Amino acid sequence: MPQEATAPSARQIELLEAAYRYALAHGLADLSLRPLATAIGSSPRVLMFLFGNKDGLVRALLERARVDELALLDRLGRAGQPIGLVPAVERVWAWLAADEHRPLLRLWAEAYARSLVEPEGAWAGFARATVDDWLAVLAACQPQPERDGEAGAARRTLALAVLRGALLDLLASDDEPRVTAAVRHQLALLRG
Amino acid sequence: MPQEATAPSARQIELLEAAYRYALAHGLADLSLRPLATAIGSSPRVLMFLFGNKDGLVRALLERARVDELALLDRLGRAGQPIGLVPAVERVWAWLAADEHRPLLRLWAEAYARSLVEPEGAWAGFARATVDDWLAVLAACQPQPERDGEAGAARRTLALAVLRGALLDLLASDDEPRVTAAVRHQLALLRG
DNA sequence: GCCTGGCTGACACAACTGTTTCAGTAACGC
DNA sequence: GCGTTACTGAAACAGTTGTGTCAGCCAGGC
Numbered sequence: 007m008p009q010e011a012t013a014p015s016a017r018q019i020e021l022l023e024a025a026y027r028y029a030l031a032h033g034l035a036d037l038s039l040r041p042l043a044t045a046i047g048s049s050p051r052v053l054m055f056l057f058g059n060k061d062g063l064v065r066a067l068l069e070r071a072r073v074d075e076l077a078l079l080d081r082l083g084r085a086g087q088p089i090g091l092v093p094a095v096e097r098v099w100a101w102l103a104a105d106e107h108r109p110l111l112r113l114w115a116e117a118y119a120r121s122l123v124e125p126e127g128a129w130a131g132f133a134r135a136t137v138d139d140w141l142a143v144l145a146a147c148q149p150q151p152e153r154d155g156e157a158g159a160a161r162r163t164l165a166l167a168v169l170r171g172a173l174l175d176l177l178a179s180d181d182e183p184r185v186t187a188a189v190r191h192q193l194a195l196l197r198g
Numbered sequence: 199m200p201q202e203a204t205a206p207s208a209r210q211i212e213l214l215e216a217a218y219r220y221a222l223a224h225g226l227a228d229l230s231l232r233p234l235a236t237a238i239g240s241s242p243r244v245l246m247f248l249f250g251n252k253d254g255l256v257r258a259l260l261e262r263a264r265v266d267e268l269a270l271l272d273r274l275g276r277a278g279q280p281i282g283l284v285p286a287v288e289r290v291w292a293w294l295a296a297d298e299h300r301p302l303l304r305l306w307a308e309a310y311a312r313s314l315v316e317p318e319g320a321w322a323g324f325a326r327a328t329v330d331d332w333l334a335v336l337a338a339c340q341p342q343p344e345r346d347g348e349a350g351a352a353r354r355t356l357a358l359a360v361l362r363g364a365l366l367d368l369l370a371s372d373d374e375p376r377v378t379a380a381v382r383h384q385l386a387l388l389r390g
Numbered sequence: 391g392c393c394t395g396g397c398t399g400a401c402a403c404a405a406c407t408g409t410t411t412c413a414g415t416a417a418c419g420c
Numbered sequence: 421g422c423g424t425t426a427c428t429g430a431a432a433c434a435g436t437t438g439t440g441t442c443a444g445c446c447a448g449g450c
Contacts, residue, residue: 171359
């Protein structure tokens, strides 16, 4: 059984990719093996074989979603030297507000909330992990004197809060102009 | 059938209250009639009779959660005249950060995310409704010249985003000092 | 007395869940 | 040729799901 600790096979990657597209469209909450399998042209038997059990599948899907997330974060940290919190927020928001990322972000919100309520099982630690991921990247964007110390931690925590709070609003209201105006307002405040 | 449009009976209120406590502890995601019924000393049969079907029960639970939420909002708007956005954020955050509200806020996050992914059924419009509720109350806190116009809308949207983003962080990390420091930092920024 | 309305228990129903068992098929190294 | 490895189909398993059926209990009005 390929399951884990071994490199995923070509077939495994192919089916995971298909299942990921399905999850983006239908959500993870009431994901069920049979409907998923028929939708992606497979069978529950094969999914069990490749991922061990349903939890393994969900874990693989969450990791797959995290890859998309880290791809964004990576582009931020790529710069040789820290760009500062304000440009970082600016760029991240442009990414979050883009229409084509809506399904991914809905999936993210779903996984985040679920991992808060049910801290065991496949969802375990998802929320906590993304908080740490983002704070680390934002820290890397801060210049050196600011980065350390509690004030710096408060500043990047605040930046993260604004981004995520605005995202929640956007996902529910779809009122991009109003929410983007709010983010811009914050950027103006931060610039002083 | 009592179901809806008729005033809820005493028994209905009693069972709803018990189910609400159960939902706060176990979440709504995999809520199931039989375990719930035995936990609150009832039976699926009775729940069906009183709430019509499972969707009716979930709807009633979401409305019940909203009552708790509106109780907070009501205390904000009670003041005779607008107190301003900054004191409003200050008070709301004190409420959000209180330990005893954690279960309610987890339930809120769960319902919010789910209503984003699955806009039909019992969850329909929950996210949208809470955005509107909060923005309306925050608007009522703004003094008259500021309240109208796009700048005012951006300011209260931003206030809401900070509160909710900070809440998401707090629910995942449980690091209240760091998150509260971030909110205080924002208050300092807003005060100019 | 009886009737009515609110509530309840026991049970059955069909659909669906994740998972397992058994039996394959196709490609590849030797 | 043979064995091994990766994958797959069909069917069945036991358990759970929401819901329906039929009956019965008990208080209050008449």
